[in-house]
Amino acid sequence: MDDGYEELFKEAGVEPYLSRNSIMYGWSTRLFFNSAKKDFSKREQTGIKIQILNHDDISDLEPNINNIFYKGALFEGSYFAKNPKKVSELLIDLFVSKGGIFKKEKVTNIEKVEKSKLQISTGITNEVFDRVIIASxxxxxxxxxxxxxxxxxxxxxxxxxxxPELKDIISRPISWQERGTYFTPMEDGLRTGGIVEFGDTNYEENPKVINFLERALKSIFPQSNRPAQSWVGFRPSVPDSLPVIGQSSKNPYIYYCFGHQHIGWSLGGISGKLIAQKVCANKTDIDLAPYSLERL
Ligand SMILES: Cc1cc2nc3c(=O)[nH]c(=O)nc-3n(C[C@H](O)[C@H](O)[C@H](O)COP(=O)(O)OP(=O)(O)OC[C@H]3O[C@@H](n4cnc5c(N)ncnc54)[C@H](O)[C@@H]3O)c2cc1C
Known part of the structure; x- marks a missing residue:
């Protein structure tokens, strides 16, 4: 991940909106912790450093939680964004300061107008480009x-x-593994997130899901009020859980960069770097074949 973001983050000045406190997983049952242990060695093989925590270590680290955890794990060197919107805005500012143009318009059509020319229509404008990347x-x-x-x-x-009333109650994201739920200390309060639900791209919220998240929140933070706000979002996923990064088989001037499922924010930097290398030099740091659309 850092390979893509490190330089960009430095140049864009996003550090005040990040926190370098390591992310923690917690298990409330011995059964689930023991089955998760199989996972650790796989992660460690890829260079991830994991520190196992006992119940009391967790209380020392995060004294304000109702500590229901049997064991925990700290992912050393991990970090998180306290204000991801601000991080995105600063990255766009950097892009614009280097001559990029940012327009907020809905693309309705992409059409080949000459051998190597593509017209993008938005209902507001029609513009012709040499290369197009679909990353929506x-x-x-x-x-x-x-x-x-x-x-x-x-x-x-x-x-x-x-x-919002639980702002700063914890110093790092905590994931309750049995519930697949994440508690993250954001700049504007505590965010409780999770759930996987197939239901297309409509914004209608399922009250049973909100209730599930509220119950998980109450277990760890009994003092919590009713949430001030709720949100539903869409993780873009294909069946093998890998992103699609590469060139269209139908038109070599069209490129793809989407399908980052649960971790698109984390992978944005490295994916952006790879697709830029592909478009600008047709030479990438890693082989993109495993990410091609043809594999699906
Ligand atoms: C509850 C939840 C929690 C998550 N937590 C994390 C996390 O902790 N870490 C992490 O890394 N990831 C997380 N994700 C996943 C992450 O949000 C996605 O993987 C990521 O948003 C994908 O990024 P994207 O830019 O490809 O797509 P999106 O973020 O969906 O952005 C697509 C963009 O394309 C625009 N667009 C769509 N159609 C058009 C069009 N026709 N013309 C022009 N523009 C268009 C949209 O308006 C939008 O701005 C989470 C997702 C959810 C739902």
Whole structure:
């Protein structure tokens, strides 16, 4: 991840919106912790350093929680964004300061107008480009289809709720593994997120899901109020959980960069770097074949 973001983050000045406190997983049962242990060696093989915590270590680290945890794990060197919107805005500012143009318009069509020229239509403007990258999350599906390719891309819906009164109650994200729930200390309060739900790209919230998150929140933070806000978002996913990064088989001037499922924010930097290398030099730091659309 750092390979893509490190330089960009430095140049954009995003450090005040990050926290370098390591992320913690917690297990409330011995059964789940023991089965998760199998996972640790695989992670360690990729260079991830894991510190196992006992119940009391967790209380020392995070004294304000109702400590229901049997064991925990700290992922050393991990970090998180306290204000991801601000991070994105600063990255866009950097892009614009280097001559990039940012426009907020809905692309309705991509059409070949000459051998190596593509016209993008938005209903507001029609503009011709030499290269086009489709990177519009789960909505990439219809744009890919417009180019003549097909992709089995679906939305994995996820939710979060916000509790401003719990701002700064913990110093790091905590994941309750049995519930698949994450408690993250954001700049504007505590965010409780999680859930995987197949339900297309509609914004209707399922009250049972909100209730599930609220119950998880109450278990760890009994003093919590009713959440001030709730949100549903769409993780763009294909069946093998790998992103699609590469060139269209129908038109070599169209490129793809989408399908980052649960970790698109984390992988944005490295994926952006790889697709830029592909477009600008046709030479990438790693082989992109495992990420091609043709594999699906
Ligand atoms: C509850 C939840 C928690 C998550 N937590 C994390 C996490 O902790 N860490 C992490 O790394 N990831 C997390 N994710 C996943 C992450 O949000 C996604 O993987 C990521 O948003 C994908 O990024 P993207 O830019 O490809 O797509 P998106 O973020 O969906 O962005 C797509 C963009 O394309 C635009 N667009 C769509 N259609 C068009 C069009 N026709 N013309 C122009 N623009 C268009 C949209 O308006 C949007 O701005 C979470 C997701 C959810 C739902």
């Amino acid at each position: 999350g789960v909505w990439s599906k219809s744009l890919v289809e417009a180019t003549g390719d097909k992709v089995p891309l679906e939305a994995e819906r996820g939710y979060h709720i916000m509790n």
